[in-house]
Amino acid sequence: MAKELPKRSEVKEEFTWKIEDVFPDTAAWEAELQNIQTKTAELAGMEGKVTASAENLLSTLEQHAALDLMVSRTFHYASRLSDVDTKNSTNQAMVQRISSIATQVSSKLAFIDPESTLMFIDISHLSGNAGTGIFNYGSRCQYRV
Numbered sequence: 001m002a003k004e005l006p007k008r009s010e011v012k013e014e015f016t017w018k019i020e021d022v023f024p025d026t027a028a029w030e031a032e033l034q035n036i037q038t039k040t041a042e043l044a045g046m047e048g049k050v051t052a053s054a055e056n057l058l059s060t061l062e063q064h065a066a067l068d069l070m071v072s073r074t075f076h077y078a079s080r081l082s083d084v085d086t087k088n089s090t091n092q093a094m095v096q097r098i099s100s101i102a103t104q105v106s107s108k109l110a111f112i113d114p115e116s117t118l119m120f121i122d123i124s125h126l127s128g129n130a131g132t133g134i135f136n137y138g139s140r141c142q143y144r145v
Contacts, residue, residue: 008084008085017080017084019077019080019081022073022076022077022080023073023074023077026094029074029077029078029094032070032073032074033074033097033098033101035070036067036070036071036074036101036105037101037104039063039066039067039070040067040104040105040108040109041108042063043060043063043064043067043108043109043112044108044109046059046060046112047111047115048111048115050111050112050115050116051115051116057116060112060116061112061116064109064112067105067109071098071101071102071105074098074101075095075098075099075102078091078094078095078097078098079095081094082094082095
């Protein structure tokens with residue numbers, strides 16, 4: 001006979017996710033969603049300017065990487081909440097919401113890869129900025145000229 005799984009409330013806390021390490025509550029999660037949208041709008045203002053200077057390139061890539069981590073973190077939180085009880089429509093809606101926001105972020109920032117690709121074709125004029133080197137290896141591998 002199959003053993004019935006215990007309810008979440010019956011599982012010892014030591015065997016559950018410590019989701020509050022990601023966000024203390026859904027209010028903090030909501031605040032991060034707002035932050036993501038604000039940062040996305042700010043970064044979208046770099047369109048057409050990414051390759052204007054080494055500083056622009058580095059700043060754009062750093063901000064984009066930080067934003068990616070923010071989106072991942074908010075998605076992780078909503079997904080884990082949804083995993084706890086897949087019948088909970090509020091948690092399912094949170095996953096759908098961050099998925100939609102992540103799609104919007106990708107769409108609004110789609111200019112970054114093409115613009116930075118053009119930069120890596122000839123980056124000799126940027127060699128004075130050591131910070132750009134951390135993004136250089138991946139770009140050389142991805143964008144062979």
